[in-house]
Amino acid sequence: MPEPFLPSPARTAGRVIVWALLAAVVLAVIATVWIGVRGAMAYDHLRTAQQSAGEIAGQLDDIGAAAGAIDDLGAHTSAARDLTSDPIWAGAEALPWIGPQLAAVADVADAIDRVVTDAAAPIAAVAGDFGTDAFRPVDGRIDTTVFAELEAPSWRAADVAASARDDIAAVDRRPLLPIVEDAVDEVDGLLQQATTATDALARASSLLPSMLGADGPRDHLLVTQNNAEWRTLGGIVGAASVIRTNEGRIALTGQLSSSDIASYDRPVLDLGEYETIYQLKPGRYLQNVTQVPDFSLTGRLAQEFAAREGQSVGSVISLDPVALSYLLEATGPVQLPTGDELTSDNAVQLLLNDVYLRYEDPRMQDAFFASAAAAVFQALTDGNVDPAKLVTALGRSGTEHRLLLWSADDAEQKLLAQTTLSGPVPATDDDTARLGVYMNDGTGSKMDYYVTPDVTLTWDGCGPGTTPRTLTLDVSLTNSAPTDAATSLPRYITGGGAFGVPAGTARTVGEVYLPAGFDVVTSVNGNGTGFGGGMVGDRQVLSYTMDLEPGETKTITIAVRADTAITDAEAWMTPTADADLSPVLQSSCGGE
Structure with missing residues (x-):
């Protein structure tokens, strides 16, 4: 064709x-x-x-x-x-x-x-x-x-x-x-x-x-928190040291025992809105300055207490025995004046429990605590330290809110304010709802060494475009003290029945700072005593009391809801003596 x-x-x-x-x-x-x-x-x-x-x-x-x-x-x-x-x-x-x-x-x-x-x-x-x-x-x-x-x-x-x-x-x-x-x-x-x-x-x-004295001598107050007696930011201030820096040279120039520092009828500084939650105690006793959740206020309170003892400081540094144990991984074991060897493995138990079994006199306990902090400090300044491990230790301590820093210098504090080192109150932003889950000792003792928190944070209503969403917080506390704690543990650990709490029972006074813009749906206190609280700024605070006998576990449940597109949440908790328990808990809606 x-x-x-x-x-x-x-x-x-x-x-x-x-x-x-x-x-x-x-x-x-x-x-x-x-x-x-x-x-x-x-x-x-x-x-x-x-x-x-x-x-x-x-x-x-x-x-x-x-x-x-x-x-x-x-x-x-x-x-x-x-x-x-x-x-x-x-x-x-x-x-x-x-x-x-x-x-x-x-x-x-x-x-x-x-x-x-x-x-x-x-x-x-x-x-x-x-x-x-x-x-x-x-x-x-x-x-x-x-x-x-x-x-x-x-x-x-x-x-x-x-x-x-x-x-x-x-x-x-x-x-x-x-x-x-x-x-x-x-x-x-x-x-x-x-x-x-x-x-x-x-x-x-x-x-x-500048903090190392490059621009002239600087005095810093180093406070060590004691997680065996809980306060919001970790524990009571059991000991404090004065550190002087000058042209990079670091020297320990003095020790202060919180039990020797005067208490006052009125707060040394105005506590602002926190007074409705914590009354006057954070401003009357140095031991309680860590009860407020904002370390910038804690720092100013500690500075004022030191000033009234005749010691002027320009900044306040805080750490706990768990952070000390991290630092000991960088320095290696250190010898104490008592002959004890302080190591990364035994520091927490020795400082938060064994010392109270060994010494009945609180001043001896504080002196032991202070000598341990001084020994670690001395090891760090002697230069016999592994730099890589030191960086890791400091980083982990900061991430876990166990290392905190406040400066009276406005420029320095501005640099600190955007870091976890500043110890800020957790704030909700466009992406993440944040809660503060804080615990304070109500026993007047060192029973919190035996109390273990178990905290969970879960979302409901996470489907695409689904609102409102519900965020549920469960806080379970367990008292792992010996069954015969009332007779087998020293009075200084159990409290001996002070404040109306039977010996061996651990009383926790907790506060939960809810995310701004979230409303309470349900709140259940396993202790059977309900919730108190108030407002701090635009945030509702729920407070509760929980009494635990040895071997007992109780739980609080709080569910909050908001018409929001937020899909992530964090709970910032009181750092405890347990290094395996992260003080920051995260939760996400996932599939969005």
């Missing part, structure tokens, strides 16, 4: 179309292969970078080696970024289905490379010039020059990390394959950690020179 007649221009146009289609197909195949090969290469680089990052974490005791490893790490992350940012890859990001996957991978590679090359590498380069020894005290003195040199690159690094974190947080997860979504979520979490770490380093680099 003869071919249909087509005019010559039409035949030419047909051939052009066919060849154009064939070329498009070939180009598509080439582009697919190109993207596939480059994607595989980028994956290999990122996987190698992930492995290298773990190795770097183990090299922090050798900053020079770590700095060199970070340069190698940067070579891999830069390669991954370059492989996922060429014009062909960028053009394919506009395609349906595969496009969002490619865009997410490119965003991840770019964010990781920025953090490594523009944040970690400059910091490592500066630190590497000084070496590890620069971070160790020598003859009781720390060279503040290293922190001054780190300040500028640390603030730049903090900005870079925050920008990378925000970019990954903004990636739309909805069109992503599960494997890609999981990778993006993992990087999101890592960038959150990197942002926190670089921000903390930047603030520390700005704060430490």
